[in-house]
Each structure stands twice: as C-alpha cells, then as structure tokens.
Amino acid sequence: MDGYLGIIVIVVVVALLAAGGLFLLFRPGGKGVPPAPPKPPVEEKREEAARPPAREEGEGATTTVPPPAPPVVVPPPVKPEVEVPPPSAGRMVRLRARLARSQNALGKGLLELLSRDRLDDDAWDEIEDTLITADVGVSPSRAMVEELRTKVKVLGTRTHEEARGLLREQLLAQVGPDMDRTLHTAPHGERPAVVLVVGVNGTGKTTTTGKLARALIGDGKKVVLGAADTFRAAAADQLQTWGERVGAEVVRGPEGGDPASVAFDATDKGITDKADVVIVDTAGRLHTKTGLMDELGKVKRVIEKKATVDEVLLVLDATTGQNGMRQAQVFAEAVAVTGIALTKLDGTAKGGIVISVQRELGVPVKLVGLGEGADDLAPFDPEVFVDALLGD
Template identity: 65%
Template sequence: MWIFWTVIAIVGIAIVVAGAIVYLDGRKQRELEQAEKAELESKVGGDEVVVAPSPTETVEPEVVEVLEPQEPGSTVLVEPVVEPEPAVVEPEVERPEAPLSRWARLRRRLSTSNNALARALADLLSVDKIDADVWDDFETTLITSDLGVGPATELTEALRKRLAVDGVADPVKAKEILTEELLRLVDPSLDRSLNLTPANDGDPAVVLVVGVNGTGKTTTVGKLARVLVAEDKSVVLGAADTFRAAAAEQLATWGERVGVETVRSDVDGADPASVAFDAVAKGVEDGVDVVIVDTAGRLHTKTGLMDELGKVKRVIEKKAPVNEVLLVLDATTGQNGMTQARIFAEVVDVTGIVLTKLDGSAKGGIVVQVQRELGVPVKLVGLGEGVDDLAPFDPEGFVQGILGD
C-alpha cells in the first residue's frame, strides 16, 4: 500500500516541477519579446521606420563619395556640363557660268528661233529670182520685225544695190552681203562694255536698274549679279523696290545663291531713295567693286513715279556717282517698249539697254531700233528663264544667230 502512495507522490512532484519549468520558460520568453520590442522602437527615426531585411534578401553596400574637407569660407566650383552646339550648315554658294560660254549658248538658241527678222532674211536667200514684189515683201517683213521703218528701208536699199551688181546666183556670196549689211545696222562700233570703273578711289561702281512693271527687272538685277560674280567681282545689291512686297525677298534670294549681300528695308513702302543710299553706303564701307540698285517698276505714263526715280538717282549721287543706268526692256513689247525707253531716257539719262525675252517670240529688229532711238547701245540680252540666261550683247554673234550660223 505504501508503494502506491509513494508512486502517487512522485508523480505529483513531477507534475509540480514540470509546471514550474513551463511557467519560468513562458516568463523568460515574454521578457525577451519585450526587450526586442524596446530595441526596435529605439530605431524609429521621425516618420521613417527602418525594417531589417529578411534573411533571403541580399543587401548591396552603399557607396558613399567622401569629399575632402574644405577650409571654412572656401567655395567649391562645379564645372557645368556644356552641350555641344549643333553644327551650322552654310548654304552652298553657286558658281555662275562664265559670260563667254553664256553667249555661245544663247546664240545657238537664237539661231533656232523663228522670229520675223530671221524669217525675212531666210526667205530672201531662198528665192531663185528677186523681183520688185520680193523686195516689197522683204521690206514689209523687216518693218513687222520691229526693225523700224527707217532701218528697214535703209537695209532694203543697200541689199538691192549690192545684189543687183553681184547677183544672187551664189548663195554663199549673197549671205555674206546680207551679213555685212545687217551687222552695219546693229553697229559693232558702239561700246557695249559696262562702265564699272569708280569715279573716286574707294568708291564702288554704282549701277542703277530701271524699267516698267513686268519686264523682269528684279530678275535681271539678280542675273546681272551672277554675271559680275563670274568675273570675280564683289557685289552688294540694293532692294529699292519697296512698293512690291515680294521684290526685296526675291532679290535677297538671288544674292544668297552667289554669296552676295542685299541691303533692304524691313518696312513695306519705305523711302526707295533711302534704301538706295544705304546700299551704296554699305558698298563704300565694305569696299566692294559694284553696287547694283533695283528700283520699283514705273509706268512711263505716271509723272509722279518718274519724278521719284530721278530723286533716287540724285540721292545716290550724294554718296557716290552713278556709273550706269540700265533700262530693262521686254523685247516682245515692240513699239510700246520704244515709248517707254524714250520717257525713261528723259528722266534718268539711260546709258545702256538690257533686252529680256529676246527668244523665239521676240522680233530681233528692236535691237537696231532702240539703239537708233536712244543713241545708247544694247549691253545685255536675255534669251530664257534660266539663272544664267543673261549675257553681254555681241553684235557679230547676234547677226550670226539670226542668220542661222
């Protein structure tokens, strides 16, 4: 019996000991948790909570750049990062065609044209026998070619005398006579060179370009600049046509293509004389060879506009003398063009003629007539719309082109 109670007592003691151990372990566990919690709370800074990484995460060490300590009051200069500027692409400057090769090309074009003067000469050479009716028809055709009544009669009479003596049995001889008489009318003795010699040292040569609306005056100024650049001359353009909004822009475009500066006004309708004066002043300042001044197209019937053109010339001459006054005429206008030429010559003392559109639709006789009327030579001619379709006039080449040589 005592054994039973002994066993019971041992079991009870074991239960009590186990309970005490469990109690102590639980208390110790709670104390450890409280300690960990206190340590975690001590690591809280402001609103930011530092969370320990999980054992599976890999933490890369932070690289901190350590700057050398600076003395008090010293300034650390940080070089700014400068982005490279984009390369500026300069517009390509064109090299204009040489004047001599231009005329050879224009003469070929003239020889293939079918104008009235060329037809009259060809018809005369094609007949087997020249009678009175043939001569009458020939003279009439010359007049309709804008040769003018006086020159047409003069040429007809000269040919009748010479061919009556030499005959026309030999076409080659007849053509030689025709060439000589026509060349005499065109007058190769006239000085057709542009006067580009400055009157005073240090001044540029000044070329004033005039004409009515629609003759291609501004385009002619741009093409003339190309002719001079091809001769290695430095040029400044003056956009004194201030009444046509697109004129200055058009002229500037012509200049840019060959590296020539254009003086213009930013105000539409500005005083043309003022712009012309500024262009010449710019030419003097830069020491250029030639200043070309484009003027507004004038109707020859408008007295006020023509008087203003005279003012432009007078204002320019306060800075430098005007070397050339070139009148641009449309070769297709015929007698109307002659009326224009006479009026302009009275206002600005024209020194040379530029004939534009002297192509298949033009009547080549106007070359002779305009020279007879004004007593000034044709100096430049244009036979097309190309940028280099303007060339110094060559009398021999013109006659040969008309005769198809």
C-alpha cells in the same frame, strides 16, 4: 463600520469625477485630440518614391508614369549654299544655239527671198515687210532694202552664200558693231561703281538685277544689292533670294519706304564693305504724286552724294516689240540711260527689236536675256547675234 462607509463614498466620488471628465472630453463639439503636425515635404517625397505603383484592373497589371516629353527644338532656317557662278565671258556664244532656234525664222525668210532668180518690186516689198514684222522698224527696214537693192544690181547673179553675206553685212551695220557696249563696273578707288536698274515691272527687271549680280560675282567682283523697289514687297524678297544664292549683301527698307533712302544706304554699305559694284533695283510703276521721273531723278541724285552712277540700265521685254518703245522713251527722259538689257530675246522671232530700240534711244544694247536659267544673261555680241539670226 463608519470607516468602511467612508472609503466607499470616496471611491464613488472618484468614479463620478472620472466619468464627468470623459464626458466633457468626448462630447459633440469638443476639441478632441490635436492632429499630428504635417510631415515635411522631403518625407512626403520619400514616401511617394517608396510607394509601389498602383495596380490597374486585371491581375498583375501596373501603370507607370511616362517620363516628361523633351522640349521641341526648332532648327534655324537653313541658308542656301552659296554658289560659284561661271564668268560672263563667252556666255552668248554658248547660248547661240538657243538664240538661233527662236530667231532664225527671220534670217531664213530673208535668205529665201534674196536667193530668188528674179527680184522684182513685189519681192523687195516682201523683204521690207519681213523686216518690219521682225520689229526692225520702218526707217531701218527701208534703209536696209535700199542698200540691198543697190548691192544686188552691182553683183548681178547671186548664190545663196552671196545673199547671206549681203544680208549679214546689212544686219550688222544696223545693229551697230562699233557701239561701246562696255558695262562700266570698275570701282573708283575706294568707292564702288554703281549700276541703276530701271524699267517697267513685268519686264524682268528684278530678275535681271539678280542675274547681273551673279554674272559679276562670277567675274570675281564683290557686289552689294539695293532693293529700292520698296512698293513691291515681292521685289525685295526676290532680290534677297538672289543675293543669298551668290553671297551678295542685300540692303532693303520697310515696305512703302523711301526708295532714295534705300539706294543711299546700299551705296554706303558698298563703300563700307569695300565692294566693287552696287546694283540698285528701282520701282517700275507710278507710286507717288511727284511722278516716276522725279522719283528716279531723286534716287540718282541721292546716290551721287556718295558715289558716281556709272550705268543706268533700262530693262526691256523683247516680246513687247514696238509697244515697249514708248515706255523706253519715258525712262530715258527720267534718267540718262546708258545701256539696254533686253530680256526674253529667246522667246520671240522678232529679234529686230535690237535694231529699232538702239535707233530710237541712241544707246546700245549691252545685255540680253536668253532664257529663264540663272546664267542666261549674257553680254550682247553683235556678230554672234546676227549669225544666230541667219543660221548656219
């Protein structure tokens, strides 16, 4: 009996111990069973790949994750295709009809006056006024009238053709057919010819520079452009566009930089690239305390450290008439102008500006702008010009 009671006591003690252990294990604040270690990243990815796509609301609808968008590729700027310009020879002949349409009012008016049966003093005064109105200038107009009066007295009766011949002879004499209008663009051995383009902004100076480069490239020459009008950012951008169109290198500097430095670098680039011609576009306004004359003189002197300045082209707007003469004289004093580029000649009936500007400055008109097209800059031909004035 005692043995049986002993066994019962042992069982009760064991049961109490077991119950106490369970209580300690699961009481609030207990540690509990330690968590399972995290799965490695590879296993997580495999589980996500194997997991079916989530269902949306509605029977059978599923949501798929779209693929990532491809990166946006910005195409490089497309350079304009390099053009092959036509040669400059014969351009003025081809543009004669355009010139005649805008200029022959002068010629027709003079021919009508000269073809009258009777030429009295009033008629000669009218002829002189017509010439002055066409910007021929007072002195050249008077000289022409005197010559015409003498010839008419000698010839007596005049037909229309005789009057035309007399007027053509006088106009041609005033335009100056014997003046040297050669544009000096031949290189000197390994050094390129340098053309300095000057003039007031608004006359078409930068456009004339670009058109001249185009004409020279059409003649088979290699050209470098210098954007030395650093005070006008639009001038450098405009010249850059002209250069890209015909494959001419353009040297430019920072906005507001030293124009002489740009001119020097352009000349140096021309020598390095074995170019035939360097054309330098200069500023047309007063920007520095030293003055425009000093600035242009400095540009020319700096260029001459590397090469010879063969041409100094003064760009004039034909529509300004006599008002542009003072501007022309200022530039002529600043640098030794060798030739004139007369722009917008197709847009004015005052073609006599060719005569007056040559007489005032003593330098020939070498180039004329006869339109807004890229190939409308032409070497000046006195005979073609006079014939266009008089019409057919």
